[in-house]
Amino acid sequence: VGYVKQPIFGGGFAPKLQVMEREGEEPYATIESDAMCCIAGICCDHNFVVKDDEGNEIGRVVKQKPSSFQELAVEVASDADVFAIEFKRDLDVRKKATMFGALYLIDYMFFENEGEGKVDLVNQECSFKCCDLYCCGCILPCHCNCGGGGGDDDGFDGGEGGDDGDDGDDDGAWGGDDDGGDDG
Numbered sequence: 001v002g003y004v005k006q007p008i009f010g011g012g013f014a015p016k017l018q019v020m021e022r023e024g025e026e027p028y029a030t031i032e033s034d035a036m037c038c039i040a041g042i043c044c045d046h047n048f049v050v051k052d053d054e055g056n057e058i059g060r061v062v063k064q065k066p067s068s069f070q071e072l073a074v075e076v077a078s079d080a081d082v083f084a085i086e087f088k089r090d091l092d093v094r095k096k097a098t099m100f101g102a103l104y105l106i107d108y109m110f111f112e113n114e115g116e117g118k119v120d121l122v123n124q125e126c127s128f129k130c131c132d133l134y135c136c137g138c139i140l141p142c143h144c145n146c147g148g149g150g151g152d153d154d155g156f157d158g159g160e161g162g163d164d165g166d167d168g169d170d171d172g173a174w175g176g177d178d179d180g181g182d183d184g
Helices: 069-077 093-111
Strands: 002-005 016-021 027-033 046-052 057-064 082-087 117-120 125-135 138-147
Touching (some): 002 093, 027 093, 082 093
Antiparallel strands (some): 027 046, 125 138
């Protein structure tokens, strides 16, 4: 039907995808996010505008923010997301199908691990993914971490004193004999 690809540098600071015909080298549409740098997160709607090669809007993919505490709990506890897709009524059916494929790609690329949380009861630590930072096609997750402090965290198991391996003998760099005599 068609496919979606990410251009070189992925649109700079805002995600950009190219929508391609099955048999073609040039994109017939682009999908651009209205977000700059910060993408994902559950605090607001995320709009991805679909424009044809002349710059006219032909559709929109929206990842909707939770509208109730129940929807928020479902999003935080699972990978369930709510999306809306809009496109012109007279748009070719193959292009509509490609846009549905683009919706799934957008979900996977930007929202798959949204709100991911980890709790470690043994070490009294927790971590929560707030959002993703986006730059030139790269996604960097932004986490909030708490707990886990209050101990010696130098990576060693503690003992006193110790042997540094120096027996007082200066064997030289090669460990050869150093009897002061003439080896010649």
